[in-house]
Amino acid sequence: MDNDKPVGKAPARRRRAQGLGREVILEACLRLAAGTESDALSFRKIGKELGADPTALYRHFAGKDELLLALADRVIAMGMDGYVPGPGWEASVRDLMLRFRAIFLHYPQVATLAALRVTRQEGEREFIEAMLAALRQAGFGRHESALVYRACGDFVLAWTGFSAGLVLLGEKSAQDDEAWVSSYAEVDTERYPLAADSVETMAAVRDEENYRFALELLLGGIAARLVR
Template sequence: MDTNEPANEAGNTAPAPRRRAQGLGREVILEACLKLAHGTEPDALSFRKIGKELGADPTALYRHFADKDELLLALADRVIAKGMEGYRPGPSWEASLRDLMLRTRASFLRYPQVATLAALRVTRQEGELEFIEAMLGALDRAGFERREAVRVYRACGDFMLAWTGFSAGLVLLGEKSALDDEAWVSRYAEVSAQQYPLAVSSVEMMAAVQDEDNHRFALDLLLGGIAARLAN
């Protein structure tokens, strides 16, 4: 029999053995998780599905991560670190803040499963520390006093993470999100235009606003407010 698979005593081909637990490592596991996190399948990051992707028993993951929470924090930090790759301070503090927030958001949205599960967490790891240091460095160059810089950083960081989690949720919804917009418009068509004239006349325009365009607009408002605060 021409096969690389071992045969059992009855002469039947045995299934390929699962990857030995000692052959796994944190890096291998994280890369497999990121591959799964690209998709929109529900519960893509369950230990069962991760084990299947690795060809290993799911219990082997516990040799490297104490629980799923530890794994998610490591994944979130890896996504932040990927977003920071190639970052260089911009010509102005405002350009630097914009770049940092957009690149980190884009990195999370490449892995929507991670964004919805872990984007609101504090990872306390290297990727997050690099992001914080870069943000505070831009605000320091702008001339903000440290306490004020910390307040601005928190506002920017929370803005980016909250909006990114929301946007990732829309990605995972897929076509259901567009259906929601259609239902929104059709429902308002049934509402009294006399009682709610502004809402009824504006709903189609509101539904036409795309999430990414809306995010850029809100980011412009945020950065404009920060610049105005610095000028006072």
Template sequence: MSKRPRPSLSAAAIIDSCLELLDTEGANALTFRRIGGHLGADPTALYRHFRNKDELLLAVADRLLEESIEGFEPTGDWRHTLRTLAVRHRKVYLAHPHAAVLAAIRVTRRPAEMRVIEIILAALGEAGFAPDEAVRHYRALADFVLAWSCMDATYRTLDERMRQKDQSAWADAYAAVPAASYPHLAAAAPYLVAVDNEASFLFALDLMLDAVAAQAPSPS
């Protein structure tokens, strides 16, 4: 009896498999051998779509950006557009932390990244910025969101015990600092315990957008 031929692999299926492996097993699982095994395919079949691991990684990075703008349409309110994109981006990074850590510093040169940049520059154009100033503000905003989102994603890649130790430090070590040596830290210790990562990100994001609005040639 002849074996049933395996369906041909698609680039999208390979990227899906990469994200699943990264989500469940971490960055060390991102090898052509492991991806091929996960798909039930010969690892060499992946080379029909991706020349090497780095090209595959860039495609994964672009997939994260694609997820962040899925179903999104600008509203005509530039500030709302930029804020919504930032929140969406962080949400995707937190959903795929291992992939996010690998993707954050890369330039994908692919359609989703280009679409994101186009949306941001258009929003800044609506605020009245000329192209050169729009680019400066785009880079500042994008780097802020990438850095903060990657930081939070990296924290999620730590094992649970390590995360608990870091989290408890605010209630334990910092709550016990001597006021004579650290008067301001001792006074603020109860509030440090209550800091929420999500709220902190939104607070910082609004500060950034306030700064953009203050420099915008058009009324916000």
């Protein structure tokens, strides 16, 4: 019989696991998701961050998919925090789409997931409700508001997922731009005069500048539908 072990005291890791909850787990995931490691949100790394056995996560989430959807929704809710509708529909939509992008690019690991999924939870519902309210304010009816929302939603999801991928690529993204420019030094300028003349300008456009420019084009197109 081992008399050296304290009576009635669970191992430290078990005690930490007992103190876990969904909120604690999600906060740990947010800390990990702010980095750029490709496997930052593996159950092994989440468990290590929490100081608990990875299997303890299954007491609070049915699986990794449920955890990641909850995490994506938490990020959306963070982006909605403090949102106040603007003086007009266009200001509101612009603000919402910039908020969504900014918060997800702070957590690029989550952004790559959110670009392909719907969370079906509170944060997502708040975003949808705010977007539809702005579009109804603009004068769109029920059906067209839904269509315009889908266009805006897919726009921001796809672009943010793409941008998050660039963040995760790090220096490789800049190297690709450099290779793009240098490759045109050898092209037949008589056959591709416009491309050769424009490649440096195109490569110099930063992703954030590009997103904001495309967003203004989208908003302009939406506004044009209102005056048809």
